[in-house]
Amino acid sequence: MIPRPTSGSPDPPGLLVRLLERTLPRGVAGVSMVGDLLEEWHRREPGPRRALWFLVASSGPVARYTAVRVAARMRGLARAGADALRRSLRNPGQTGLTVLALGLGIAAPATMFSVVSGLIGEVELEDPDRVVHVGRRFTSRVIGIAPFHWLWPGLRDVETLDVVGLYSRDQVDLGGGEGYAQRLEVALVTPGVFQAFGTDAAPAARSGPRTPEAKGPRWCSHGSSGAAGSVGTGRFWGARCVWTGLPGPWWG
C-alpha cells in the first residue's frame, strides 16, 4: 500500500525528473506517468529510503523506453538497408554506375596523392598539431606576391609562431624539349614552409640551381604539370626548379 500524502516535502531530484521527461513517450501518457511518480514521491515519508525508491522507480521506465527507442531505430535502419538492397538488385545498371562513381571518387584522389607523395617524398611533420595555416585568397598573379608584404611584418612579430613560411600558387610556362611548351601548376614557397614541416628543404630545392646573387629568402618554384605524360616523370623536379631572389625591404 502506498502511504498517505506527506505535506511540505521537497521535490525529487530535478535531474532524474528531466531524464524521465526526456525518455518517456511524448504526450499525455508519458507526462502522466511522470506525474504519477511525483505524486507517489509526495505520498512517501521523506528520507533516504524515499530517494532510493525514486532512483529505482525512475530507472525502470528510463531503461525500458530507451531500449524501445533504440530497437525502433535499429529496425528503421534495417528496413532502410533492406530497401536499399532491394532497389539495388532491381536496377543493377544504376547500381553498377553508382559503385563505379564511388570507386573513382575514392581512387582518383588516392592515386593523385600517391603520385604527389612519390614525387616530393613523404613529408613527416614533427609536430603536426602545431602547424597552423593563415591565409587569404588572391586572384591577381601580380598582387599574389604583394600581399605578403602586408602579411609578413605582422606574422614575423607573432611570438607564438616559431617559424613562418609563405606560399603562393602560380603557373609557369616552360619550353618543352620536344618543341612544345608545358604549363606547370607551381607553388611559390619560402624556406620557412619546409622548416614548419620539420624538413630542411624539399627535394626540388636541394637539387635545383641556385642563384648566388639572390639575397634574403628565396622562392622555389616547383610542382607538377597538368599535361599528360609529365606527372610522375620527375624531369622538371630539380633541373627546372626556378630560384628567384626577391629583393625587398620586407624580407630582411
Add this chain to the structure above:
Amino acid sequence: MPTPVFLGEFEQFVLLSLLRPGEAAAVLDLRDRMEELADRSISRGALYRTLDRLEGKGWVAWEVDEEDVPERGGRPRRRFHVTGEGIAVLRASRDTLRELWAGLEGVLR
C-alpha cells in the same frame, strides 16, 4: 459454440479491479485497489504495460482528470475505465472458464 476466450491472469485482474464500484481509477488508486484485493505487491511497470496493452486492444480507455494536483507539478492524471468491448471479453472469458470447470467439482473437492 462460441470461440473460447482466454484472458491472461494479470489482464483479467486489472480489468476486474477497474470494474469495482467507484469512479474511474487513476493508476495509483488502481494499484492500491489491486494490492488490497490480492494482498500482494503490484509492479508499477507491469501495471503500465498491461494498461497500454489493454488500451491497444480497445478494452480500456482513459480520460484526463481535470483536477489540479500540486504534487504532480501540473502534469495530467489519467483515469481508466473498462470499455464495452472489454466487458464483453470479460464475459466471454468467464463463460469459457465456467465450461472448463464444469463437471470437475467432484475431482477438485
